[in-house]
């Protein structure tokens with residue numbers, strides 16, 4: 463794999479350019495990598511291109527970036543063809559948190575990769591060792607769990623599958639440093655370190671709303687003002703996406719037991735299409751849907 467002076471792979475791929483995929487693409491781009499985003503159709507590819515471009519513009523407006531918008535985005539390409547992943551040193555998968563979709567997508571990416579390329583998943587919770595077991599080269603696979611919003615977050619959780627090559631730990635620490643972020647390295651377990659704790663508190667907050675203990679706003683304020691939580695667990699859920707939270711909770715329920723059973727209020731809101739900030743409504747009303 464060709465690397466840049468800052469340890470990042472020169473050519474990076476991202477599968478799925480939604481909220482997280484666009485953020486991941488942005489992170490590699492502004493730090494010098496050439497980035498290819500593959501989407502399932504032309505309309506989604508165009509949407510991904512717009513999200514990444516907008517995010518780059520926001521970074522430039524904030525200052526501290528030496529390159530121009532044109533210089534950065536000249537390294538960005540979108541496609542609907544998995545074969546384009548063939549020259550990438552690292553590909554990060556960021557499709558929705560659905561086991562069968564992750565497995566089929568990862569397999570399809572792997573079929574198109576060079577033999578020494580590294581494949582990573584941005585899954586929030588799914589078993590890395592279970593996903594690795596579905597692949598031809600499980601030693602080249604690991605979790606790179608970015609946080610939302612990616613440009614504002616300084617953390618990447620590196621998740622090591624049982625099958626991951628030992629050398630991937632140090633290599634991935636180098637990538638995280640090259641992105642200007644901090645790594646926590648976690649052995650594979652459902653929900654890793656971050657989602658298991660983050661979802662536990664969010665589900666309890668939802669049960670408190672269901673039971674009428676307090677309003678969403680007062681529950682969040684208790685955590686923001688009392689515990690210095692950045693936004694409170696319910697507003698965070700709106701930012702993450704209620705569908706994403708439900709997917710994680712269902713998997714943790716299945717693997718870790720009843721304490722992660724999704725509350726009915728979460729199921730009802732998702733069923734009604736109220737997915738949080740991205741649809742304009744979740745536990746709160748939003749006027750900046752994204």
Ligand SMILES: CC(=O)CC(=O)SCCNC(=O)CCNC(=O)[C@H](O)C(C)(C)COP(=O)(O)OP(=O)(O)OC[C@H]1O[C@@H](n2cnc3c(N)ncnc32)[C@H](O)[C@@H]1OP(=O)(O)O
Nearest residue numbers: 517520521524586608609610611613614657692693698702
């Ligand atoms: C589900 C999972 O698997 C894991 C998860 O991610 S769990 C969720 C973890 N995240 C959190 O808990 C969020 C915590 N909250 C926060 O960090 C902050 O409240 C917040 C970033 C959401 C908002 O903070 P703020 O001070 O109001 O805004 P600010 O930091 O200026 O960011 C505002 C926007 O600028 C963007 N931004 C910030 N720095 C930027 C940069 N250098 N370049 C480009 N964009 C930047 C942010 O991404 C954000 O964009 P969106 O509006 O698209 O989200």
Ligand SMILES: NC(=O)C1=CN([C@@H]2O[C@H](COP(=O)(O)OP(=O)(O)OC[C@H]3O[C@@H](n4cnc5c(N)ncnc54)[C@H](OP(=O)(O)O)[C@@H]3O)[C@@H](O)[C@H]2O)C=CC1
Nearest residue numbers: 478479480481482501502506556557558559585586610702
């Ligand atoms: N949201 C969050 O806060 C976080 C989420 N994650 C994890 O990141 C992953 C993605 O989540 P998120 O970005 O929120 O989800 P989004 O729904 O925003 O993005 C998913 C993207 O994948 C695309 N996609 C769907 N199916 C396919 C396919 N078959 N092939 C290629 N692309 C496809 C979607 O395209 P289309 O637009 O056409 O549907 C969309 O662009 C999940 O595993 C989630 O758990 C991790 C950290 C934080």
